[in-house]
Amino acid sequence: MPSAPLASVLFVCVHNAGRSQMAAGFLSHLAGDRVEVRSAGSAPGDRVNPAAVEAMKEVGIDISEQQPKILTTEAVEASDYVITMGCGDTCPIFPGKQYLDWTLEDPAGQGVEAVRPIRDDIKALVEDLISEIVAKHEDVTP
Numbered sequence: 166m167p168s169a170p171l172a173s174v175l176f177v178c179v180h181n182a183g184r185s186q187m188a189a190g191f192l193s194h195l196a197g198d199r200v201e202v203r204s205a206g207s208a209p210g211d212r213v214n215p216a217a218v219e220a221m222k223e224v225g226i227d228i229s230e231q232q233p234k235i236l237t238t239e240a241v242e243a244s245d246y247v248i249t250m251g252c253g254d255t256c257p258i259f260p261g262k263q264y265l266d267w268t269l270e271d272p273a274g275q276g277v278e279a280v281r282p283i284r285d286d287i288k289a290l291v292e293d294l295i296s297e298i299v300a301k302h303e304d305v306t307p
Contacts, residue, residue: 170198170199170200170201171199171200171298171299171301171302172200172201172245172246172298172301172302173200173201173202173203173243173244173245173246174192174200174201174202174203174244174245174246174247174248174294174298175203175204175205175240175241175243175244175246175247175248176188176189176192176202176203176204176205176248176250177204177205177206177207177236177247177248177249177250178206178249178250178251178271179206179207179208179251179271180206180208180209180210180214180233180273181204181205181206181209181210181233181234181235181236182206182209182210182212182213182214182217182233182273183213183214183216183217183271183272183273183280183283184217184250184251184267184269184271184272184283184287185204185205185206185250186204186213186214186217186228186231186233187217187220187221187228187283187284187287188204188248188250188267188287188290188291189202189203189204189228189231190221190226190227190228190231191226191287191288191291192291192294192295194225194226195291195292195295196295196298199295199298199299200295200298203240203243203244204231204234205234205235205236205237205240206233206234206235206236207236209233209234209235209236210233211233212232212233213228213229213231213232213233214272214273214280216272216275216276216277216279216280217272217280217284219277219280220277220280220281220283220284221284223277223281224284224288241259241262242259244262245262245263246262246263246264246265246294246298247262247263247264247265248264248265248266248267248294249264249265249266249267250266250267250268250269251268251269251271265294267287267290269283269286269287270282270283
């Protein structure tokens with residue numbers, strides 16, 4: 166019988182085409198079914214940034230089939246963690262949610278060479294997030 170995820174995480178950036186897609190890809194890859202993963206944008210783009218797709222492919226994660234999605238109140242409400250990446254005040258605020266703002270350069274319009282360091286920063290932040298989620302869960306386990 167599969168267990169429930171430890172947490173639900175929503176990654177939000179303006180276009181949901183670069184940073185939030187890379188973060189969602191890393192979290193899905195590194196945490197597996199231990200964490201429910203969503204991503205959205207306040208003004209979603211038409212497609213995922215090709216440089217972000219290429220940068221993630223270099224580390225063995227395929228986000229090429231992902232599509233930018235609009236940020237909804239329901240997605241925020243259904244998430245334990247809401248991680249914003251440059252979307253400003255467009256995120257609805259609900260009590261009881263953990264809000265984090267990750268300051269990351271926007272990869273829009275940049276080549277893969279410029280996206281690699283952003284990708285690597287996102288991976289480190291996602292690894293820290295997984296550690297935090299696991300530690301919180303261990304604190305409440307009898």
